[in-house]
Amino acid sequence: MIEWQTIDTVLLDMDGTLLDLHFDNYFWLTHLPLRYAEYHQVSQQEANNFLMEHIRLYEGSLKWYCLDHWSELVQMDIPALKREIQHKIQVRPHAKDFLSALRHLKKKLVLITNAHPKGLNLKLDITQIDRWLDLVISSHEFNLPKEDIGFWQALQTREHFDPARTIFIDDTPRVLKSAQLFGIANLVCINAPDSQKPAKASEQYIDISHFDEIMPSTTIEQYC
Template sequence: MSLPDWQQIDTVLLDMDGTLLDLHFDNYFWLDHLPAAYAAHHDMSEEEALSELNKSFVGLRGTLNWYCLDYWTELTGLPIAELKRDVQHKIGFRPHVKDFLQQLRVMGKRTVIVTNAHRDSVNLKMEHTGLDQLVDRIISSHDYQEPKESQAFWDHLRQDENFDPARTLLIDDSQAVLESAARWGIGWLLTIFHPDSQKAPNTDSRFPGVHHFDELKF
């Protein structure tokens, strides 16, 4: 599999966090801000709080609950959606995203964000970035009650969007999601090597990828 041949692509499916938006916001929230709030709420150290939360993290990755703010609100006793607003200043675009999306629009490609993020997270990020104005549609896996790691997600999406899998590109920083899309039959797959601006890039992927969108040629 190679980098996209745009003549062979009609639909571009785009992950949100770590692909279009800097994953630093999410990593900071879950690994720093939430443990601090949990520690204060339960009168424990931040180290104890993170250890306690990590117990809940185990086994949830790749499930809908992993991404569900309502689930985490119930589990922690904290208003997760409200807490995210405390650090919303960290929400931001990854480099060259706006130019990339504008070019796709000029080329007449249909652009659809497909994200595992809960709708409350999606709405907060749209308020802060206006990203929804740059794409044709936004779909949350919560709309289908199936995460992108599930084959059922792609079945729902096909019924909803009526795209040609062979002429569709998915760009995502999650290797598990890309593997799921590959098994289902998405024809073009691309990963992001540098989803979090505050962490080192990771090029360990069986899929072709880029650090930033300016590396793609049209």
């Protein structure tokens, strides 16, 4: 499926790709509405309506991913609320083996995420996935989300990767579309990012549920 001998750089999303998206979905759709209703003494329905209105309003923008923005909007400490359910932060199946195999093949492994640095640091502290990575980049460093082609231009300028010899793995089709427009040749979509929800194929990219479906061989025969 993937000709790993033609790949030098592996770009990886975090939430829904290396980590189970269930944490994020549970936080934004269940935990935050409950805590917002308690704190502001409003009904559960009012809390849901307020939060969903703003989630839809900012979806895909850098504000949507900015924890400082959300803390100001809801007048609550979002990073602290995330820590209340940090036990739900989990590495996805086969992710560690996948990263280990790629390191064995001396691929450059770069995590690129829209996660705000405060949320990113929490997840790295808990999962330690950065031990397998060469570099961790938040799109907030460029002030552009991955949905914006300007992000990819800034990333390429800084890291000097060859788009033709790069693979990008993400769970969001609109982000993969931006990477495709930039010219990244190999695109993989995680179709089951949330362990508590059924798979949903993108039907646009290489769709996988888990990394074992594209696990590279680490034997020398692959490169003969």
